Every structure is written in C-alpha cells, then in structure tokens.
Amino acid sequence: MNQHLSQPQDMVALPGAALDALMPMHIRFDQNGRVLRVGPTLKKLHGAVQNDSDTVLDYVVLRRPSGGDTVGGLLALEGQRLSLHLRSRPGLALRGQCLALPNGGGGILNISLGLSFAEAVEECGLTLSDFSHCDQTVDLLYLSEAVRSVSEASRNLTDRLVASETAARARAASDELTGLANRRALTAFLDRLSQRFDQPFGIIQIDLDHFKEINDEMGHAAGDAVLQHVAKILLAAVRDEDMAVRMGGDEFALVIRGTDEPAMLHAIAERILSDVKLPLEIEGQFVEIGASIGSTRSSFYAKPDPSQMLRDADEALYASKRSGRGQHCIFRMPGPDDRIIP
Amino acid sequence: MHGLVNRAFQGFLVDTYGTGVWGSIRRDAGLEFEDFEAMMRYNPALTERVIFAASRRLDKPPAAFMEDVGTWVATNPKQPGIRRLLRFGGTDFREFLFSIDELPGRAKMAIPYLEVPDLTLNHNSAHNRIELNLIWPKVNLSAVVLGTLRAIADDYGALVLMEAQETGPLSSLIEVELLDNCFAEGNSFSLGGGVT
Numbered sequence: 001m002n003q004h005l006s007q008p009q010d011m012v013a014l015p016g017a018a019l020d021a022l023m024p025m026h027i028r029f030d031q032n033g034r035v036l037r038v039g040p041t042l043k044k045l046h047g048a049v050q051n052d053s054d055t056v057l058d059y060v061v062l063r064r065p066s067g068g069d070t071v072g073g074l075l076a077l078e079g080q081r082l083s084l085h086l087r088s089r090p091g092l093a094l095r096g097q098c099l100a101l102p103n104g105g106g107g108i109l110n111i112s113l114g115l116s117f118a119e120a121v122e123e124c125g126l127t128l129s130d131f132s133h134c135d136q137t138v139d140l141l142y143l144s145e146a147v148r149s150v151s152e153a154s155r156n157l158t159d160r161l162v163a164s165e166t167a168a169r170a171r172a173a174s175d176e177l178t179g180l181a182n183r184r185a186l187t188a189f190l191d192r193l194s195q196r197f198d199q200p201f202g203i204i205q206i207d208l209d210h211f212k213e214i215n216d217e218m219g220h221a222a223g224d225a226v227l228q229h230v231a232k233i234l235l236a237a238v239r240d241e242d243m244a245v246r247m248g249g250d251e252f253a254l255v256i257r258g259t260d261e262p263a264m265l266h267a268i269a270e271r272i273l274s275d276v277k278l279p280l281e282i283e284g285q286f287v288e289i290g291a292s293i294g295s296t297r298s299s300f301y302a303k304p305d306p307s308q309m310l311r312d313a314d315e316a317l318y319a320s321k322r323s324g325r326g327q328h329c330i331f332r333m334p335g336p337d338d339r340i341i342p
Numbered sequence: 343m344h345g346l347v348n349r350a351f352q353g354f355l356v357d358t359y360g361t362g363v364w365g366s367i368r369r370d371a372g373l374e375f376e377d378f379e380a381m382m383r384y385n386p387a388l389t390e391r392v393i394f395a396a397s398r399r400l401d402k403p404p405a406a407f408m409e410d411v412g413t414w415v416a417t418n419p420k421q422p423g424i425r426r427l428l429r430f431g432g433t434d435f436r437e438f439l440f441s442i443d444e445l446p447g448r449a450k451m452a453i454p455y456l457e458v459p460d461l462t463l464n465h466n467s468a469h470n471r472i473e474l475n476l477i478w479p480k481v482n483l484s485a486v487v488l489g490t491l492r493a494i495a496d497d498y499g500a501l502v503l504m505e506a507q508e509t510g511p512l513s514s515l516i517e518v519e520l521l522d523n524c525f526a527e528g529n530s531f532s533l534g535g536g537v538t
Binding site for chain 2: 118123126
C-alpha cells in the first residue's frame with residue numbers, strides 16, 4: 001500500500017456521488033472484487049447490471065498487462081496503464097487505471113474511452129453531461145467532427161481540380177474537330193514508345209486524296225464532315241492501346257503498339273483504304289474520297305527516332321501518291337534494292 | 343480571408359435570394375470568378391466588397407445583412423455541422439456562453455488559417471449580463487457572430503437579449519442578457535449524431 005495514503009491528514013472520505021462526478025466511469029469494489037458502485041456513464045456504457053454478487057471482473061476484461069484476471073492481480077497493477085474492455089462491449093477498447101484502497105478496502109478502477117470515444121458515444125448515446133468537465137473527450141469529438149468536415153471540403157476541391165485538370169489535359173492533347181489525338185499528343189506518345197526497346201511499334205500516315213476539291217466545291221462544313229467521317233474509320237481500325245491522330249489539315253496518322261509486322265500494317269492500311277473509298281452522303285450528295293498511305297516499322301531502326309520515323313513514313317506515303325494514290329507502301333531502309341516496298 | 347467565410351456569404355445569398363441575385367452582387371463586387379472555394383484564401387477586400395454590394399442590393403444595413411448570414415450559418419439544414427460544432431460548447435446556453443472564449447481556439451484547431459477574433463468575456467453576475475469584446479484581424483464580422491449567437495440561443499431554448507455596437511473599425515462589444523436559460527425546450531443534440 002502506498003505510504004502517503006496511510007497518513008491520516010491525507011485521508012479524504014468521499015461520498016459515492018462525489019466519485020460519480022469526478023469519475024463518471026469508475027467501478028468501486030471491495031477486497032473480494034464485489035462491485036459496490038458503478039459510475040453513471042459506465043452504467044450507460046455497460047448496460048443493466050446482472051446481479052448483486054457480480055465482481056469487477058464480471059464487468060471488465062483486462063487485456064494488458066497480464067495478471068489482472070484475479071481481483072488481487074488487478075489491485076497489484078495499481079497505477080499502471082490498463083488496456084481493457086467491458087464484457088458487454090468486447091469491441092470497444094478502453095483505458096483504465098486501478099487504485100487500491102488502504103487496509104483491505106478493495107479498490108477503484110477508473111476508466112476512460114481512449115481512442116474508442118467516437119464509437120462509444122455513437123453506440124451508447126452519450127451526452128455532454130456524461131463527461132466530467134475536466135475530461136477532454138468532448139474536445140476530441142469536436143475535433144474529429146470538425147476535421148471530417150474540413151477534409152471533406154478539401155476533398156471536394158481536390159476532386160474538382162483534378163477533373164478540370166484532366167479535361168484541360170485532354171483538350172490540350174486532342175484535335176477539336178475530330179476528337180482524335182493531336183500532333184502534340186503524338187510526339188509525346190512516340191517519345192515514350194521509342195524509349196522502350198522491348199516493344200515494337202508501327203507508324204501509319206494517311207493523306208486524303210482530293211480533299212481540297214471537296215472543301216473548295218462544297219464548303220468547309222462538308223470538308224469537316226469528311227474529316228469526322230475519316231476519324232471514325234481510323235478509330236474503328238485500331239485498338240484502344242493504339243493511337244489515332246489528326247496531324248492537321250487532311251493528314252492523319254496511326255501508331256500501332258506491340259507489333260510492327262508488315263502484314264499487320266498492311267492489313268490495317270487495306271481496311272482503311274476500302275472503308276474510305278465507300279461513297280459518303282453529305283448534304284444529299286454522294287462524295288467519293290480516297291486516301292494514300294505510307295508506313296514504317298520501329299524494327300527498321302537500331303534506335304527508333306520519332307522524327308526520323310515520321311519522315312520515313314511520309315516518304316512512303318509520297319511513294320504511294322506517286323504510284324497513283326489509293327494504295328499503301330512500307331518504308332524500307334536504303335539498300336541495294338528498292339527503298340520502298342509497294 | 344478564409345474561403346469558408348466568403349463561402350458562407352455566397353451560400354446565404356444563393357440559398358435565400360437565388361443565383362440571380364448572387365450573380366448581380368458578384369458583378370457589383372467585381373468578383374472575377376463564379377464561386378468562392380471553401381478551402382482557398384482570398385483578399386479581405388473581396389469580402390468587404392461582397393458585404394457592401396449585398397447591403398446595397400438587398401437594401402439593408404450591412405450589419406443587418408451580416409446578422410442574417412450568421413443566423414443562416416447556424417440554422418441552414420443543408421449543413422448541420424456548424425450548429426453541431428457549436429453545441430459542443432455546453433449542455434445549456436449559459437454553459438455555452440461561459441465557454442465562448444474557447445471558441446476561437448476550437449475554430450483554429452479545426453482550421454488553422456481561419457481569421458478568428460480575439461475574444462474576451464466579462465460576466466456581471468449581479469445583472470446576469472455577459473459582455474463579449476471582439477477584436478478582428480481583418481474584417482469586423484461581429485454582426486455575423488451576433489446572428490449566430492441568436493440562432494444558438496434559440497437552439498438551446500434560452501431567452502436572451504443581445505446587442506452589438508462597434509467600438510472601433512475592427513472591434514465590437516456584444517452584450518448578452520440572459521433572461522431565462524431554459525425558456526423553451528431546445529432542439530436536441532446528441533454527441534454521436536455527427537454525419538459520417
């Protein structure tokens with residue numbers, strides 16, 4: 001027993017109601033553990049008392065430190081920080097401190113909500129008057145509620161900013177008329193791809209034939225409709241991981257990822273050529289367009305350089321135009337034979 | 343000035359008078375954006391311009407307009423949070439008043455950059471009167487506080503007389519006379535009722 005408790009001038013006799021006010025979550029028990037008094041807030045938390053012969057250990061289960069599973073053991077843990085829970089609420093982690101009373105007077109176990117405060121208050125419908133004025137649990141509740149509101153407002157702001165940034169990025173990387181990627185997006189995409197040696201890719205460049213005539217004879221609206229129509233054809237010809245680009249005017253490009261097999265590039269180009277050739281109805285008139293296509297493969301290059309590849313695809317494209325339009329050529333590295341495979 | 347304060351002015355105007363009136367006030371005040379962002383900070387001059395423009399548009403003295411804002415802040419059902427946070431201040435209005443000098447500290451705990459007033463409390467026990475001295479860092483928002491106090495007194499069911507007077511450009515005195523602490527049954531408040 002602590003020496004200071006046994007000094008007569010230090011002894012205070014308190015009525016139970018005073019203990020209730022100072023420690024609304026205490027249990028007062030005798031030397032055998034029999035419960036003499038339970039603080040009002042703890043009563044609320046614990047629920048109805050089963051019977052008079054209950055001991056303190058029928059109310060609480062000590063988690064740490066060990067040894068508190070007997071009344072004597074609990075009293076011996078006097079002054080230590082106790083982790084415990086109520087038998088009626090095993091999910092609620094509580095904090096406690098035990099005081100042994102002198103001369104075999106039993107003890108007092110005082111309990112606080114610890115970090116379970118929000119849960120406990122919610123589950124047991126506690127009010128402001130369930131806490132001693134000196135207990136800062138209410139401030140914790142206030143703070144956690146305030147922080148929740150504030151972080152929600154911050155999250156709303158972040159969400160809005162991210163959404164508008166994504167939209168702005170998409171606008172900066174896409175062609176307004178067709179919704180395809182633009183040249184800026186193409187450059188960035190090719191830069192990324194050309195740094196990955198493990199993944200071949202192909203570039204297909206497409207120029208419309210006789211687009212200028214349509215624009216001149218039928219007006220810009222008709223020209224725009226043709227461009228949008230071609231954009232749809234290009235998107236239908238590639239997969240999600242590929243890229244369809246409007247380079248400007250009537251020039252388009254495709255980037256095919258993961259493969260640059262000539263047969264594959266050729267199949268894609270042929271599909272585009274045949275789709276583009278189908279007559280298109282604009283403002284009641286049927287318009288016939290065509291395209292010339294040139295492509296190149298990353299496997300041609302020891303170290304693929306995007307601008308070199310675009311120049312080479314362009315060269316193949318002009319070869320297609322020279323040999324009568326409406327066809328596809330693949331660029332070939334300079335060698336003894338023809339540079340361009342028709 | 344913290345966005346939350348500006349946002350309260352905007353929210354009150356939109357909620358009470360509609361987006362059209364808010365639009366006019368926004369233009370009168372020369373704001374170059376549609377909405378105040380709650381989590382950003384603004385030049386205090388903008389807040390003053392909004393108060394001035396609203397007072398002109400609504401044909402009300404600035405103090406009356408600000409008091410309406412303060413009442414709205416604490417009673418607007420769309421954001422029950424503020425009323426709840428204020429009700430943490432005590433079990434009845436008397437206890438709330440006596441802990442009101444903790445309020446700036448509480449607000450700062452939640453929002454460190456909020457411009458809260460320096461607040462001192464004097465209690466004249468003979469007359470059951472309480473004097474609040476408020477000194478503001480940037481814009482005198484005592485009238486908003488007065489409106490909020492009236493709403494909270496009502497929420498607790500207390501009968502009070504309140505009055506505010508300016509004691510300087512950035513300072514005011516609010517006098518509260520507590521006639522009946524439990525005049526009417528107040529609205530209920532449960533600690534655990536927060537929106538999750």
